[in-house]
Amino acid sequence: MEEGQQKVIQYIRRNQGRGQRFLQRLVQEGSIRGHESRAQAVIIEKCRELGLKMDIWEIGGETLTSHPAFCSDRVNFKGNPNAVGVLQGTGGGKSLILNGHIDVVPVGSLKVWEHDPFSGHVHDGKLYGRGSTDMKGGTVSLVMALEAIVESGISLKGDVIFQSVIEEESGGAGTLAAVLRGYRADGAIIPEPTNMKFFPKQQGSMWFRIKVKGKQAHGGTRYEGVSAIEKAEKVLMELRELEKRRNRKIEDPLFAGIPIPIPINVGKINGGEWPSSVADSAIIEGRMGVAPDETMEHAKKEMELAIKAMAGQDQWLERHPPEVEWFGASWLPGSLEIDHELVAALSECYSMIKGKSPIVEASPWATDGGILNKVANVPVVVFGPGVTKKAHDANEYIELADVFETAEIIALTIMKWCEANEGGAKWEQ
Amino acid sequence: MEEGQQKVIQYIRRNQGRGQRFLQRLVQEGSIRGHESRAQAVIIEKCRELGLKMDIWEIGGETLTSHPAFCSDRVNFKGNPNAVGVLQGTGGGKSLILNGHIDVVPVGSLKVWEHDPFSGHVHDGKLYGRGSTDMKGGTVSLVMALEAIVESGISLKGDVIFQSVIEEESGGAGTLAAVLRGYRADGAIIPEPTNMKFFPKQQGSMWFRIKVKGKQAHGGTRYEGVSAIEKAEKVLMELRELEKRRNRKIEDPLFAGIPIPIPINVGKINGGEWPSSVADSAIIEGRMGVAPDETMEHAKKEMELAIKAMAGQDQWLERHPPEVEWFGASWLPGSLEIDHELVAALSECYSMIKGKSPIVEASPWATDGGILNKVANVPVVVFGPGVTKKAHDANEYIELADVFETAEIIALTIMKWCEANEGGAKWEQ
Known part of the structure; x- marks a missing residue:
């Protein structure tokens, strides 16, 4: 020294x-x-x-x-x-x-x-x-x-x-x-x-909110409605698939030991209002991880497109596509x-x-x-x-x-x- | 006359x-x-x-x-x-x-x-x-x-x-x-x-509530937690399976034209509190249809056992079994x-x-x-x-x-x- x-x-x-x-x-x-x-x-x-x-x-x-x-x-x-x-x-x-x-x-x-x-x-x-x-x-x-x-x-x-x-x-x-x-x-x-x-x-991050629509009906004839909760489950599954696809692309050795370098975390779900009604609305909120070299816009686009593509595979969701919003906090x-x-x-x-x-x-x-x-x-x-x-x-x-x-x-x-x-x-x- | x-x-x-x-x-x-x-x-x-x-x-x-x-x-x-x-x-x-x-x-x-x-x-x-x-x-x-x-x-x-x-x-x-x-x-x-x-x-009916536990963690390291929302999805899937099994047993011709004679309707779900945290709790509420010749007790037991059996297939849920409660309204x-x-x-x-x-x-x-x-x-x-x-x-x-x-x-x-x-x-x- x-x-x-x-x-x-x-x-x-x-x-x-x-x-x-x-x-x-x-x-x-x-x-x-x-x-x-x-x-x-x-x-x-x-x-x-x-x-x-x-x-x-x-x-x-x-x-x-x-x-x-x-x-x-x-x-x-x-x-x-x-x-x-x-x-x-x-x-x-x-x-x-x-x-x-x-x-x-x-x-x-x-x-x-x-x-x-x-x-x-x-x-x-x-x-x-x-x-x-x-x-x-x-x-x-x-x-x-x-x-x-x-x-x-x-x-x-x-x-x-x-x-x-x-x-x-x-x-x-x-x-x-x-x-x-x-x-x-x-x-x-x-x-x-x-x-x-x-x-x-x-890792950067931002918050998202996804609104899913259903159609109300009495629980005793639930087949007359469309459960927003069931449709929200499809969104949750798609978010996991999207997370997998996004993380497969991460090759930086700095992330080698990390199970999920850029996670998509669903932190909150609220669906329906009454036990014996079919839920006509469900809201998912979460945090999307953003890769160090990725822009926020790119990450947003990727989620929006994934949800849109998933909705295209479902008769109801195609006509009532889930809405993706970006709200609250975001960190570059x-x-x-x-x-x-x-x-x-x-x-x-x-x-x-x-x-x-x-x-x-x-x-x-x-x-x-x-x-x-x-x-x-x-x-x-x-x-x-x-x-x-x-x-x-x-x-x-x-x-x-x-x-x-x-x-x-x-x-x-x-x-x-x-x-x-x-x-x-x-x-x- | x-x-x-x-x-x-x-x-x-x-x-x-x-x-x-x-x-x-x-x-x-x-x-x-x-x-x-x-x-x-x-x-x-x-x-x-x-x-x-x-x-x-x-x-x-x-x-x-x-x-x-x-x-x-x-x-x-x-x-x-x-x-x-x-x-x-x-x-x-x-x-x-x-x-x-x-x-x-x-x-x-x-x-x-x-x-x-x-x-x-x-x-x-x-x-x-x-x-x-x-x-x-x-x-x-x-x-x-x-x-x-x-x-x-x-x-x-x-x-x-x-x-x-x-x-x-x-x-x-x-x-x-x-x-x-x-x-x-x-x-x-x-x-x-x-x-x-x-x-x-x-059709009779009663309300149920299922409480699912998870383990909190920061969303950026969500793999360190256990998402109660993900575990609740397993409960939702099991409820649909149970509904199928129960309705397969309904042979009464009076129900012939009815798509689901005794539905299990999940009317409400609330999980997690914060978008960037892993949810440590989720609550499902719904209405269980009861067959005309079934006792309320029989229906309750069937759901409780189904949830228990499902939990037994999951390492986390086996140690933290979902709790099934019967609350609010019930109709014979x-x-x-x-x-x-x-x-x-x-x-x-x-x-x-x-x-x-x-x-x-x-x-x-x-x-x-x-x-x-x-x-x-x-x-x-x-x-x-x-x-x-x-x-x-x-x-x-x-x-x-x-x-x-x-x-x-x-x-x-x-x-x-x-x-x-x-x-x-x-x-x-």
């Missing part, structure tokens, strides 16, 4: 207590949707301490809400800003976006939480609370990395753009707003809980070649800290990386501390050791990617 | 206007559930006029509510009595129950009614209003028949027991209460809207041999009026006849004016001509079955 690298790593190791307390403060400012401002204030205060050039703004406006990738049912973003802090480079280096979302999902039933969901309680190397894993732990890794670089007096050639965004859990409007504000970079790291695996590709997929130089840089730094190569996989879920990748054309790797299973769960926690190790790996990656200046010249000089 | 018969028929033909006005009054006293008293008062007044021996009582009490055939979620029967009027015979004849329910189903959306649902509006030989077909028209046929006999000065050997009951549309507690009060007879006619066909057998089937003397008597009288033989079928729905038949062991024929399709529909109406013809047929049947005394001696002499 070079001297600059050693200084940075040492800083992080000496300041684990600070990192833990910072994560505690962040978790304690529970930032469920619509209440992100106090947690953002904690972030902003820290960024100012580090001398980052701040850009704090309330998202919204026509350009955002009319963008095809905009997806939110939130009426008002007032008072809960996005925050971006830029560590300006001296020039000539590659730039890097470090993106973390500040919003957390609801706590669910309080009964199953052992401690207050926003306690930040620490026990046995684990820090507990809603958002600890998803993804304030990852954000603290970013902040610790930046702090270590700044406090070690190291300057960089390229810019580091640290983004603390709202709305990731509800469709990514925060990151989309940052993109539309003009933020671009030569690469991006998003420390979502990957259990420190690399996810250069992420992300895709980066695994031999991209960003993966290589991150990988080299990972090996320096962990003494082994990283596991590289495709993620079964999307992140704001899809927006950075597909809308802003930024190469993205999702890599962070924490286990997916703990996210959104009661008694969510994160292993602090992973937060610190991630901070070390990201600090080294920043120095490599953005190129630390020789002699450790301070960036503000 | 004998003289007495001629007198009675002539009376009915001369008094069609009276009959129409009586049906209008009955329809105008809209007797939806819980509001039967005013329509019952109209009936009671008429019975008193005819000199019937009245028994008017509020149903309820432990004996009723703890009876296995009791099926009602009504808390209070106060103020809305059952009414029974007996035309006592001189002795030595067979007795006959004439049963009609006074309750009507809700009117549904007012928008689709052309007139007030309780108008009793008459146009083009049709009388309109909720309850006109189901089954105040039939009740008026009974009353006109009785009035014609009484006013013609004809006495009978056997008793005629005229029952105007509540609660038929909600499970038959009114007729059950009459049975438990001791009313029995050698035969019964229920003039539900059969379009003047004879239904000596009626009814069964009378088609060569029973009551069918013969009614048939002979039908031919006298219509000049042809009646159509004899099995009904696809149950009536209070099931209770009279299975609980009190009374032979029952369901036969009345009006078309099933109009019952429960908006703009319900009945053809008045059918009401009057039915009155004639029933009057003759009463005289035959209960045996009119020679010389037309008045019964009260």
Whole structure:
């Protein structure tokens, strides 16, 4: 390791207590949707301490809400800003976006939480609370990395753009707003809980609703009606066939170990209204996985055509074709070649800290990386501390050791990617 | 035709206007559930006029509510009595129950009614209003028949027991209460809207609920969960197989023209809660048809065993067997041999009026006849004016001509079955 690298790593190791307390403060400012401002204030205060050039703004406006990738049912973003802090480079280096979302999902039933969901309680190397894993732990890794670089007096050639965004859990409007504000970079790291695996590709997804019509009749003479529930079963079967066909086409080795790389999940069905009537309507709702290199439009078209073709084989459905709607949430997929130089840089730094190569996989879920990748054309790797299973769960926690190790790996990656200046010249000089 | 018969028929033909006005009054006293008293008062007044021996009582009490055939979620029967009027015979004849329910189903959306649902509006030989077909028209046929006999000065050997009951549309507690009060007879006619066909057998039915368990997971990794919706599809398939097996066993020629004599109708399905989660629960609700000669218990057992056997073929369902529940409504089937003397008597009288033989079928729905038949062991024929399709529909109406013809047929049947005394001696002499 070079001297600059050693200084940075040492800083992080000496300041684990600070990192833990910072994560505690962040978790304690529970930032469920619509209440992100106090947690953002904690972030902003820290960024100012580090001398980052701040850009704090309330998202919204026509350009955002009319963008095809905009997806939110939130009426008002007032008072809960996005925050971006830029560590300006001296020039000539590659730039890097470090993106973390500040919003957390609801706590669910309080009964199953052992401690207050926003306690930040620490026990046995684990820090507990809603958002600890998803993804304030990852954000603290970013902040610790930046702090270590700044406090070690190291300057960089390229810019580091640290983004603390709202709305990731509800469709990514925060990151989309940052993109539309003009933020671009030569690469991006998003420390979502990957259990420190690399996810250069992420499955995208969107919600669908399929409405199936039947014809009412009395149950005692059900042969006089047409059961929308029976017809919905045909739709369900077709969706499974479609899923098979779509997944057969996935040849990316990153998906090798995954049983269904891009699933079609039927999450909900509601049909009929009365036990002794033939159901005249059934509604299926689900989530369609989108391949990393696929467009949303392509996936939509494929389902619509499959349902249409299936309906053509059924006398009733031919005359009353099921309606496919796309509603609610959608998340763009992300895709980066695994031999991209960003993966290589991150990988080299990972090996320096962990003494082994990283596991590289495709993620079964999307992140704001899809927006950075597909809308802003930024190469993205999702890599962070924490286990997916703990996210959104009661008694969510994160292993602090992973937060610190991630901070070390990201600090080294920043120095490599953005190129630390020789002699450790301070960036503000 | 004998003289007495001629007198009675002539009376009915001369008094069609009276009959129409009586049906209008009955329809105008809209007797939806819980509001039967005013329509019952109209009936009671008429019975008193005819000199019937009245028994008017509020149903309820432990004996009723703890009876296995009791099926009602009504808390209070106060103020809305059952009414029974007996035309006592001189002795030595067979007795006959004439049963009609006074309750009507809700009117549904007012928008689709052309007139007030309780108008009793008459146009083009049709009388309109909720309850006109189901089954105040039939009740008026009974009353006109009785009035014609009484006013013609004809006495009978056997008793005629005229029952105007509540609660038929909600499970038959009114007729059950009459049975438990001791009313029995050698035969019964229920003039539900059969379009003047004879239904000596009626399909019974009951509601079932099947709960299917799954295992939640994120839709992006749906292979980590078990979809309760997919498992529910297996239940649906098994229900169709069971329906086939059960109907293959029906050999009664009365069912010859009916595509599915005892259908299993799945009327409702609700599964899952969130499009992008694997559903961990699904609930199926439906109506199981019961064969005329089958017990409810036998039908229940058959479904329970079928679901259990199916579950045994599936690793997940074997460990998490679907739960079958019986809830809400149930209607006992009814069964009378088609060569029973009551069918013969009614048939002979039908031919006298219509000049042809009646159509004899099995009904696809149950009536209070099931209770009279299975609980009190009374032979029952369901036969009345009006078309099933109009019952429960908006703009319900009945053809008045059918009401009057039915009155004639029933009057003759009463005289035959209960045996009119020679010389037309008045019964009260």
